[in-house]
Amino acid sequence: MPPELPEGMEEGATPPELPEGAERGMPPEGGNPPAMPGGGPGGAQSAPETYEAVNTMEEDATLSGEIRSTAADENAVLVTAGTTTVEQASVVRQSADSTGGDAASFYGVGAAVLTTGGTVTVRNSVIETDAAGGAGVFAYGDGVAYVSDTTIATRQDTSGGIHVAGGGTLYAQNLSVTTEGESAAAIRSDRGGGTMVVEGGSYATSGVGSPAVYVTADISISDAELSASGSEALCLEGLNAVRLYDCDLSGAMADLEQNDNTWTVIVYQSMSGDAQIGKGRFEMSGGTLTSANGGVFYTTNTESEFVLSDVDISAAQDSEYFLRATGNANQRGWGQSGQNGAQCTFTGLNQRMEGDVQWDSISTLNLYLTQGSQLTGAIVQDESCAGEGGDGRCDLYIDADSTWTVTGDSVLTNLHCAGRIVDEDGNAVAILAQDGTVLAQGESAYTVTVASYDDACDLTGAGALSGASVEA
Structure with a gap:
């Protein structure tokens, strides 16, 4: 179940419990990743000694009405201590001279509303930015933000809708968020991570490289519409996690020459230094996932775990x-x-x-079909990006209630099947050893070639939804 938001999102309210393993206001274990050598991506960017802001809030206060910021790399509202309420406000952040970049992405320089050490509550307001790096609401470090019933619209690059970094914490409820620029995820996180809990609302992006959700933090989202019309739907990097409950998630990534393929959800490690190396976890329960172009799930150069339960998935025609x-x-x-x-x-x-x-010999894939799951497709060994190869494997586990419908000749390593393996006409599919020995008879034109086969299914290694377990 998703963590609950504080009732009414009122300032001073006790925040909900964070997902297991997360700590409020603290970056991931190990702190910020080291800079990459040679001045490449992920190079060091120091936190600013001071911020420029129209309103710097150091004690309890309330702001309303129009709040306008027009200087370069300036915050309209900066909260460093105490509790500030922004209510019934129109916050406008506009500048043609702002630089954006790492200072904006990592530390919130130029965000419309930024908290670095206090608590900010934003409700029943409108936030508009037209400046590079002009995030809507940004929580950094010990800063905590509560945002509800608010519209956020950003137009320029590196201008996320709601954003955490450096261990910040942000709770959002019933927001309408749109972004137009590049590298401007509607729900965005960056170096040093943090925690985000999002309930309801709509989050839409139109820029290239601007997924609806960019995950370098611990993020839980429920009952929200998440769409990207010019990018993948969701991107998760490194030792971070995202949980989606009854959300509608969609993406429309373009085919780009710099990519080996095109995807809708990616879990990876970029080596930029923006996310600690480790297992990334994607979890989705209920809701819909729609892909307008390319494949659905892609994972590379990382350890990853996916858990899907009762999601209505619509793949692209191609x-x-x-x-x-x-x-x-x-x-x-x-x-x-x-x-x-x-x-x-x-x-x-x-x-x-x-x-x-698809899998290759420099990868390890453990695929579990459980609780009545159905996979319709082939399992293909694709060595196009495997170099000289390795000793990787693909193991498939099918429990007694689940089915694999085979649509083409398939190759995997170890097959553990207590369920059914048939083709689209319902014919049994023959299981062959690598030397051609028939391990299980079949009438289908397709075959499955394996290194080993048995009719038992040990689910010990299977994933589970947060707070649940998988029974063998």
Whole structure:
């Protein structure tokens, strides 16, 4: 279940419990990642010694009416201590001279509303920004933000709608958020992470490289509409997690030459230094996931875990895959070619899945079909980004209530099936050993080739929804 928001989102209210393992106002374990060598992506960007702001709030106060900021790299409201309420306000942040960049992304320089050490409550207001780096509401460090019943619209690059970094904490309820620029996720996080709890509302982006949700933090979202018309729907990097409950998530990423493929949800490690290396976790329960272009789930150069339960998934007509867990060609610096595979566990709980599953020999994929899940597609070994190869594997676990409908000849490593494996006509599919020995008879034209096969299904390694468990 999603964590509850404070009733009424009132200032001074006791915040809800954070997801297990998260700490309020603290960056992820290990602090900010080190700078990348050679001045490349992820280079060091020091926190500003001071911020420029129209209103610097150091004690309890209330702001309303029009609040306008027009200077370069300036905040309209900066909260450093105490509790500030922004209510029935029109906050306008406009500047043609703002620089945006890392200072805006990491520390909130130029955001309309920024809290770095106090608490800010924003409600029944309108926030508009037209400046590079002009985020709507930004929580950094020990700052805590409560935002409700508010409209946020940003127009320029690196201008997220709601944003945390450096360990900030933000709670949002019933917001209408739109962004137009590049690198301007509607729900955005950056270096040092933080915690976000979002309930209801709509979050829409139109810029390239601007997913609806960009995850370098611990983020829980429920009952929200999340859409990206010029980007993937969601991007998760490094040792971070996102949980979606009854959300409508959609993406429309363009085909770009710099990418090996096109995806809708990606879990990866960019090596920029913006996210600590470790397992990324994507969890989605209920709701819908719609892909307008490319494949659905892609994971590369990282350890990842996906858990899906009863999500209505609509793939693009030209979708190349449902799940791709492979290396990449390193055109964007994502690890070292031939060594940048995925270590992925993917669990379906009463989940319908359509499309091929792709893996390679420098990756490890454990795929679990449980609680009546159905996979319709082939499992394909794709070595196009595997270099000289490795000793990776793809293991498939099918419980007694689940089915794999095979749509093409398939290759995997270890098959554990207590359920059904048939083709689209209902014919049993033959299971072959790598030397051609028939391990299980079938009438289908398709075959499944494996290193080992058994009819038991141990779900010990399967994923589960937060607060739940998977029974063997």
